[in-house]
Amino acid sequence: MIGVVLMNAPAVVFSAEMAGxxxxxxxxxxxDAGLTLLMSGKARALLMVILGAGAVLxxxxxxxxxxxPMALMLRRYLVLxxxxxxxxxWVFSGDILTHYALAALVLAPLMPLLVAGSRARPxxxxxxxxxxxxxxxxxxxxxxELETVVVLVPxxxxxxxxxxxxxxxxxxxxDASAGPSRLPLRLVVLGLxxxxxxxVAMLAADLFFPLELDADGVPVGLGPDGMPxxxxxxxxxxxxxxxxxxxxxxxxxxGLVWWLVNRGRTSAxxxxxxxxxxxxxxxxxxxxxxxxxxxxxxxxxxxxxLAQYGLAAAYFVVVxxxxxxxxxRFLLGPLEWVWRGLTVLRPVPMRRPAxxxxxAAPAGPGEADRTAGTGGGPTRSPQA
Numbered sequence: 001m002i003g004v005v006l007m008n009a010p011a012v013v014f015s016a017e018m019a020g021x022x023x024x025x026x027x028x029x030x031x032d033a034g035l036t037l038l039m040s041g042k043a044r045a046l047l048m049v050i051l052g053a054g055a056v057l058x059x060x061x062x063x064x065x066x067x068x069p070m071a072l073m074l075r076r077y078l079v080l081x082x083x084x085x086x087x088x089x090w091v092f093s094g095d096i097l098t099h100y101a102l103a104a105l106v107l108a109p110l111m112p113l114l115v116a117g118s119r120a121r122p123x124x125x126x127x128x129x130x131x132x133x134x135x136x137x138x139x140x141x142x143x144x145e146l147e148t149v150v151v152l153v154p155x156x157x158x159x160x161x162x163x164x165x166x167x168x169x170x171x172x173x174x175d176a177s178a179g180p181s182r183l184p185l186r187l188v189v190l191g192l193x194x195x196x197x198x199x200v201a202m203l204a205a206d207l208f209f210p211l212e213l214d215a216d217g218v219p220v221g222l223g224p225d226g227m228p229x230x231x232x233x234x235x236x237x238x239x240x241x242x243x244x245x246x247x248x249x250x251x252x253x254x255g256l257v258w259w260l261v262n263r264g265r266t267s268a269x270x271x272x273x274x275x276x277x278x279x280x281x282x283x284x285x286x287x288x289x290x291x292x293x294x295x296x297x298x299x300x301x302x303x304x305x306l307a308q309y310g311l312a313a314a315y316f317v318v319v320x321x322x323x324x325x326x327x328x329r330f331l332l333g334p335l336e337w338v339w340r341g342l343t344v345l346r347p348v349p350m351r352r353p354a355x356x357x358x359x360a361a362p363a364g365p366g367e368a369d370r371t372a373g374t375g376g377g378p379t380r381s382p383q384a
Contacts, residue, residue, distance in 0.1 A: 001274075001281055002316050003043025004096070005288045006035055009312035010305055011094045012292040019301030028305050035309065041242055042249025044096055045159050048103075049250045052163020053172070055104070059111055070108060076343045077104040083342070084286065084335070089149065092289050097282075099149040103156035114164045122168065126161035129154045130243050137239035138232035155243055162247065166254075184262065187255030194248025201241030209234035276323040280333025284319045291315055328352070 016022035024032075055073065062069035081101030089095040107114075114122045133155040142148045166172060171181045209231045260267040277284060295311060296303050326333065331352050332340060341348050 001043075001277060001284060002313075003039035004047065004285065005316050006309060006312045007039055007043060008092075008094060008288060009292055009296075009308040012092055012289055013296040013300045013303065013308070015305040015308055016302050017305050021301055022304060024305075031309065032305060039249075041246040042253065045246030046250035046253055047096070048100065048156050048159035049163040049166065049247075049254065051100070051104075052107075052160035053167035054163070055107065055111065055160065056115055056164050056167035059115055070111070072343065073108045073111065074105065075345075076339075077101045077108070079339060079342045081105075084282065084339070088286060088289065091293070093148075095149075097285075099152045099156055102150065103153045103160060106153060106157050107160050111164075114161065115168070119165065119168045122161045122165035126158040126165070129158035129161060133158065133243060134236035134239040138230075138235040155239070155246075158243070159247065159250070162250075181262075184255040184258040187251045187258070191248045191250070191252025191255060194244045194251065196248075198241045198243070198245030198248055201237050201244060205234045205237035205241065208237070273324070274320060276327035277320045279327065280323055280336055282339060283333040283335040284323070286335060287319065288312070288315055 010018065017024045017028065058076075059069045059073065062072050078101070081098055085095060085098035085101050089098045110125065114125060136151055136154050140151050142151055169183065171183045257271065261271055292308075292311070296308065323333075329352055330337075330350055332348070332350060337348065337350050
């Protein structure tokens with residue numbers, strides 16, 4: 001969640017550096033480059049992997065209750081996309097809810113196949129979608145915001161499928177053995193390798209398809225929309241690089257957090273402090289756009305980039321503390337309550353019973369969305 005909020009701050013409202021009103025200092029460059037390297041693309045990929053795992057848990061919960069998991073999943077993401085995603089996309093072109101909802105609707109018909117059979121089946125499905133993604137990125141039209149959202153769907157479904165694979169791993173099931181697992185270390189190694197390969201693909205795009213500039217440093221051959229001409233080969237390499245770097249970062253962070261949770265009570269307790277925020281991430285995500293527009297919108301092009309990152313970090317801390325206060329009194333975040341009610345088509349309780357305990361620590365990545373079958377927040381994980 002912190003990564004999504006930090007990356008959205010300068011995207012919702014242009015900074016003074018981006019508008020050319022302020023020179024980019026050394027500290028600004030270092031902080032911006034560091035945050036971009038650590039979080040750009042990776043926070044979104046991590047969120048989608050966790051949501052894929054949550055979809056499996058929700059599917060199983062619906063089956064145990066004797067419900068119709070397919071109908072529930074379709075209704076859940078139709079509500080998310082129509083009620084929350086499209087309005088947010090209208091306000092902020094970097095919205096992730098709309099293409100998340102579209103990708104989940106594509107994933108829903110595949111769920112009966114992905115949750116059954118070989119545990120490797122979701123990985124094969126992910127490989128297919130990752131292979132399709134560069135072709136779509138290179139040749140699909142992207143002149144409109146909604147077209148850009150659709151272009152991301154194959155890649156997002158691939159991330160979801162990785163999450164499905166993770167949820168089906170024996171280490172993440174409720175009856176997993178208490179012994180140590182090597183999966184967190186393997187995720188870290190795979191993450192580092194994927195990130196390195198993604199960097200190679202990005203560098204190859206710059207090497208084989210360099211951007212031509214005129215004497216004034218302006219790209220040659222700008223189109224009517226002010227953008228340089230699209231090069232399919234470059235678009236494909238950039239898409240491959242983005243997929244590898246995003247997936248690599250997601251696996252790396254998942255492995256690190258899993259390892260920290262398994263280390264002992266102290267680290268588990270610290271991470272467990274973010275669980276209430278993980279249960280109201282829809283509210284926190286949409287609230288961040290509202291706060292950024294209200295606080296920085298009137299001063300667009302004049303707010304320094306470091307100030308934007310500072311506001312995003314402060315927002316995250318305040319919302320994390322507010323989420324703990326809220327979780328002691330209520331079962332769901334305000335927008336999560338609306339989402340769940342419309343998903344199950346009946347009123348759902350909001351206030352927490354006086355004797356109901358509040359979860360203190362996560363049990364691992366497999367617990368990301370244990371009760372998501374009736375519509376929780378976008379994720380329950382503290383890692384994002």
